[in-house]
Amino acid sequence: MRLKAFLTTLVAAVVTVLLCGAPAQAHVxxxxxxxxxxxxxxxxxxxxxxxxxxxxxxxxxxxxxxxxxxxxxxxxxxxxxxxxxxxxxxxxxxxxxxxxxxxxxxxxxxxxxxxxxxxxxxxxxxxxxxxxxxxxxxxxxxxxxxxxxxxxxxxxxxxxxxxxxxxxxxxxxxxxxxxxxxxxxxGHTDLLSEIPRLVRLGSEHLLFGLDHVLFLLALLLGANRLRDVVQVASAFTLAHSVTLVLAAIGWISAPTWIVEPLIALSIAFVAIDNLLSPRAAHRLPVVFGFGLLHGLGFAGALSVDGQVSVSTLIDLVSFNLGIELAQLTIIAVAFPALLFLRRAATAPAAARTLTLGTVAATLAVAGSGLVWFVERSPLLT
Known part of the structure; x- marks a missing residue:
């Protein structure tokens, strides 16, 4: 009798579960x-x-x-x-x-x-x-x-x-x-074969990004010595490398509608600062701060999908290396040319012409930055 009662209870329990579960399954x-x-x-x-x-x-x-x-x-x-x-x-x-x-x-x-x-x-x-x-x-x-x-x-x-x-x-x-x-x-991943391609990608991103190029030119127009170039280039490199890596791996983020207008504004600020404060002591902190913004802009072309690994870090370093190579190329071409013009302009008339040309170029860079700021700002368009 106990066995019969146990089996009856078991069957009833199974039927109850099935009846209660059926509607739930039917509505999945x-x-x-x-x-x-x-x-x-x-x-x-x-x-x-x-x-x-x-x-x-x-x-x-x-x-x-x-x-x-x-x-x-x-x-x-x-x-x-x-x-x-x-x-x-x-x-x-x-x-x-x-x-x-x-x-x-x-x-x-x-x-x-x-x-x-x-x-x-x-x-x-x-x-x-x-x-x-x-x-x-x-x-x-x-x-x-x-x-x-x-x-x-x-x-x-x-x-x-x-x-x-x-x-x-x-x-x-x-x-x-x-x-x-x-x-x-x-497919498969060949760790070493990706390095040249990522270096090229980083170089192209800087060279074809006119706002980044103009920012560098604005820095060069305000530099009088090689030491000045080394200092501002080092500050810019360190700053944008930090935010590039952190943004690419998803540890920090900022909306594009904020970053892009501020990058444009950084161009105008540095260019105007060259005219108003040519020997300002605040140049390095300013360059470092704007470098953080430009790093967020660089990260827009590169994002990490998945967990961070050795391969991921190598990709990020390769991309950043491409940026640095393009940056060094611009400096190596533009700054010696600027120094040559400054030294060649020994006559008063030539010096005045060069000064006027430098001011005109600086104002043109500043104007471009302001125009881009207006175009990119959602509050002004």
Missing amino acids: RTTSVAIDLRSHGDGVAAVVDVEYDVLGKLLSLDGLSSNTGLPSPDGTVADVPTDARRKALDAHATEVAAYVGGRVRLSRGAIGCTPQDDHRVELTDAGAVRVSLTYDCPASGAFTVRSDIFRASDGVVDDTTTKVAYDVDGHRGAALLDHAHTSVTV
């Missing part, structure tokens, strides 16, 4: 995401397909009320007209691209790829939202894609399956991601 909300990646040199094109209903619920798109889109407890779905969905996507294309682009992160050799401004958001014939993005991935090494689209903390679905198809760096294949496995890496 799942969705799928498809990511297609194709590389072309340093560029990578990403096409991401997501469910409109889930995305609309998450971003509260127009045309999708709180009672439509996702399945209700009885399993029904309130439909949204196709035209209304297209209008909602057109109105919120930037927001949609920002969400998807922020949740799909690409990297090569632990160096994050930089998303470009061009994107396209459209509604497919199947009713899904298709977001086309492009990334600049100038680093080399193993390629990694991470996806956090519709993670559980978003509160709109309980589980997301992401299918990744890739044709990147000569590697083709597919992978399936979920909440427990959010990334896949293809």
